[in-house]
Amino acid sequence: MLTFTPNILKNLAAKPATRKYPFVKREQFSGVRGELYNDIDNCIFCGMCSRKCPTQCITVDKTAGTWVCDPFTCVFCGICADSCPAKCLHFHAEHRPPSVERETISMQGEPPKPKVKKKAKAAPAKEEAGKKAKAEPEEAPKED
Numbered sequence: 001m002l003t004f005t006p007n008i009l010k011n012l013a014a015k016p017a018t019r020k021y022p023f024v025k026r027e028q029f030s031g032v033r034g035e036l037y038n039d040i041d042n043c044i045f046c047g048m049c050s051r052k053c054p055t056q057c058i059t060v061d062k063t064a065g066t067w068v069c070d071p072f073t074c075v076f077c078g079i080c081a082d083s084c085p086a087k088c089l090h091f092h093a094e095h096r097p098p099s100v101e102r103e104t105i106s107m108q109g110e111p112p113k114p115k116v117k118k119k120a121k122a123a124p125a126k127e128e129a130g131k132k133a134k135a136e137p138e139e140a141p142k143e144d
Protein backbone atom coordinates (compact mmCIF):
# COMPACT_ATOMS: atom_id res chain seq x y z
CA MET A 1 0.00 0.00 0.00
CA LEU A 2 2.81 2.37 0.85
CA THR A 3 4.32 1.82 -2.60
CA PHE A 4 1.14 3.08 -4.34
CA THR A 5 0.45 6.05 -2.05
CA PRO A 6 2.56 8.63 -3.98
CA ASN A 7 0.88 7.58 -7.24
CA ILE A 8 -2.60 7.82 -5.72
CA LEU A 9 -1.90 11.29 -4.30
CA LYS A 10 -0.38 12.46 -7.60
CA ASN A 11 -3.41 11.27 -9.60
CA LEU A 12 -5.81 12.90 -7.16
CA ALA A 13 -4.12 16.27 -7.64
CA ALA A 14 -3.54 16.00 -11.41
CA LYS A 15 -6.00 16.90 -14.20
CA PRO A 16 -7.87 13.96 -15.79
CA ALA A 17 -5.94 12.26 -18.58
CA THR A 18 -9.05 11.96 -20.77
CA ARG A 19 -11.39 14.51 -22.36
CA LYS A 20 -15.15 14.74 -22.02
CA TYR A 21 -15.79 13.77 -25.64
CA PRO A 22 -17.93 14.81 -27.54
CA PHE A 23 -18.18 18.05 -25.50
CA VAL A 24 -14.41 18.57 -25.53
CA LYS A 25 -12.68 17.63 -28.79
CA ARG A 26 -8.97 17.35 -29.40
CA GLU A 27 -7.46 19.61 -32.07
CA GLN A 28 -6.67 17.70 -35.25
CA PHE A 29 -3.06 17.10 -36.26
CA SER A 30 -1.91 18.83 -39.43
CA GLY A 31 -2.30 16.65 -42.52
CA VAL A 32 -4.94 14.44 -40.92
CA ARG A 33 -7.16 12.65 -43.46
CA GLY A 34 -10.73 13.39 -42.50
CA GLU A 35 -13.62 13.46 -44.92
CA LEU A 36 -12.75 13.07 -48.62
CA TYR A 37 -13.89 16.03 -50.69
CA ASN A 38 -13.91 16.56 -54.46
CA ASP A 39 -13.70 20.10 -55.79
CA ILE A 40 -16.10 19.04 -58.54
CA ASP A 41 -15.71 22.20 -60.65
CA ASN A 42 -12.10 21.25 -61.33
CA CYS A 43 -12.75 17.53 -61.84
CA ILE A 44 -12.13 16.35 -65.43
CA PHE A 45 -13.82 12.94 -64.83
CA CYS A 46 -10.76 11.03 -65.99
CA GLY A 47 -11.53 8.15 -63.59
CA MET A 48 -7.95 7.86 -62.32
CA CYS A 49 -9.09 8.01 -58.66
CA SER A 50 -11.55 5.19 -59.31
CA ARG A 51 -8.93 2.98 -60.98
CA LYS A 52 -6.31 3.57 -58.29
CA CYS A 53 -8.59 3.16 -55.25
CA PRO A 54 -7.67 -0.12 -53.50
CA THR A 55 -11.17 -0.58 -52.07
CA GLN A 56 -12.98 0.46 -55.28
CA CYS A 57 -15.22 2.87 -53.45
CA ILE A 58 -15.20 5.61 -56.12
CA THR A 59 -17.43 5.57 -59.20
CA VAL A 60 -16.92 8.12 -61.96
CA ASP A 61 -19.31 8.61 -64.88
CA LYS A 62 -17.72 10.85 -67.47
CA THR A 63 -20.84 11.05 -69.66
CA ALA A 64 -23.16 12.06 -66.82
CA GLY A 65 -20.52 14.12 -64.99
CA THR A 66 -20.99 12.35 -61.66
CA TRP A 67 -18.47 11.41 -58.97
CA VAL A 68 -19.64 9.09 -56.19
CA CYS A 69 -17.70 7.80 -53.19
CA ASP A 70 -18.73 5.32 -50.51
CA PRO A 71 -17.11 6.68 -47.31
CA PHE A 72 -17.91 3.46 -45.43
CA THR A 73 -15.63 1.51 -47.74
CA CYS A 74 -12.87 4.14 -47.88
CA VAL A 75 -9.76 3.38 -45.82
CA PHE A 76 -8.42 6.95 -46.13
CA CYS A 77 -5.17 5.84 -47.73
CA GLY A 78 -4.95 9.03 -49.83
CA ILE A 79 -3.95 7.27 -53.08
CA CYS A 80 -6.85 8.86 -54.97
CA ALA A 81 -5.82 12.39 -53.96
CA ASP A 82 -2.17 11.70 -54.81
CA SER A 83 -3.00 10.33 -58.27
CA CYS A 84 -5.62 12.92 -59.27
CA PRO A 85 -4.19 14.85 -62.26
CA ALA A 86 -6.51 17.84 -61.65
CA LYS A 87 -5.55 17.99 -57.93
CA CYS A 88 -9.21 18.40 -57.02
CA LEU A 89 -9.38 15.70 -54.30
CA HIS A 90 -8.72 16.82 -50.74
CA PHE A 91 -9.25 15.61 -47.20
CA HIS A 92 -11.06 17.80 -44.71
CA ALA A 93 -9.47 17.91 -41.28
CA GLU A 94 -12.80 16.94 -39.70
CA HIS A 95 -14.00 13.35 -39.76
CA ARG A 96 -17.48 12.47 -40.94
CA PRO A 97 -20.00 12.36 -38.10
CA PRO A 98 -21.22 8.88 -37.11
CA SER A 99 -24.23 7.67 -39.07
CA VAL A 100 -26.78 4.90 -38.58
CA GLU A 101 -27.50 4.76 -42.31
CA ARG A 102 -25.20 3.91 -45.18
CA GLU A 103 -24.61 7.12 -47.13
CA THR A 104 -22.59 7.95 -50.21
CA ILE A 105 -20.90 11.20 -51.18
CA SER A 106 -22.43 12.04 -54.53
CA MET A 107 -21.35 15.03 -56.60
CA GLN A 108 -22.67 16.33 -59.89
CA GLY A 109 -20.41 18.34 -62.16
CA GLU A 110 -20.27 19.56 -65.71
CA PRO A 111 -19.44 16.61 -68.01
CA PRO A 112 -16.58 17.34 -70.43
CA LYS A 113 -17.68 18.22 -73.96
CA PRO A 114 -16.89 15.56 -76.57
CA LYS A 115 -13.84 16.39 -78.67
CA VAL A 116 -14.41 17.31 -82.32
CA LYS A 117 -12.46 15.03 -84.64
CA LYS A 118 -9.81 16.89 -86.66
CA LYS A 119 -9.91 14.28 -89.43
CA ALA A 120 -13.28 15.61 -90.61
CA LYS A 121 -11.59 18.90 -91.58
CA ALA A 122 -8.52 17.29 -93.09
CA ALA A 123 -10.50 14.99 -95.38
CA PRO A 124 -11.97 17.67 -97.73
CA ALA A 125 -8.52 19.23 -98.11
CA LYS A 126 -7.13 15.88 -99.23
CA GLU A 127 -10.00 15.41 -101.69
CA GLU A 128 -9.33 18.88 -103.14
CA ALA A 129 -5.67 18.05 -103.63
CA GLY A 130 -6.64 14.78 -105.37
CA LYS A 131 -8.99 16.64 -107.75
CA LYS A 132 -6.30 19.18 -108.63
CA ALA A 133 -3.82 16.43 -109.36
CA LYS A 134 -6.30 14.84 -111.76
CA ALA A 135 -7.09 18.13 -113.50
CA GLU A 136 -3.39 18.94 -114.11
CA PRO A 137 -1.82 15.98 -115.98
CA GLU A 138 1.83 15.37 -115.26
CA GLU A 139 4.35 16.84 -117.72
CA ALA A 140 6.04 14.27 -119.96
CA PRO A 141 9.79 13.97 -119.34
CA LYS A 142 11.85 16.00 -121.84
CA GLU A 143 13.91 14.08 -124.40
CA ASP A 144 17.44 15.35 -125.23
Ligand code: SF4
Binds near residue numbers: 042045049085086089
Ligand atom coordinates in the same frame (compact mmCIF):
# COMPACT_ATOMS: atom_id res chain seq x y z
S1 SF4 B 1 -8.78 11.60 -60.58
FE1 SF4 B 1 -9.41 13.68 -60.04
S2 SF4 B 1 -9.98 14.60 -62.02
FE2 SF4 B 1 -9.95 12.39 -62.33
S3 SF4 B 1 -12.06 11.74 -61.92
FE3 SF4 B 1 -10.95 11.52 -59.99
S4 SF4 B 1 -11.34 13.45 -58.92
FE4 SF4 B 1 -11.86 13.80 -61.07
Ligand code: SF4
Binds near residue numbers: 058077079080
Ligand atom coordinates in the same frame (compact mmCIF):
# COMPACT_ATOMS: atom_id res chain seq x y z
S1 SF4 C 1 -8.60 7.42 -49.69
FE1 SF4 C 1 -7.98 5.42 -50.51
S2 SF4 C 1 -9.70 4.09 -50.08
FE2 SF4 C 1 -10.45 6.17 -49.81
S3 SF4 C 1 -11.34 6.72 -51.81
FE3 SF4 C 1 -9.21 7.40 -51.84
S4 SF4 C 1 -8.05 5.69 -52.74
FE4 SF4 C 1 -10.06 4.90 -52.11
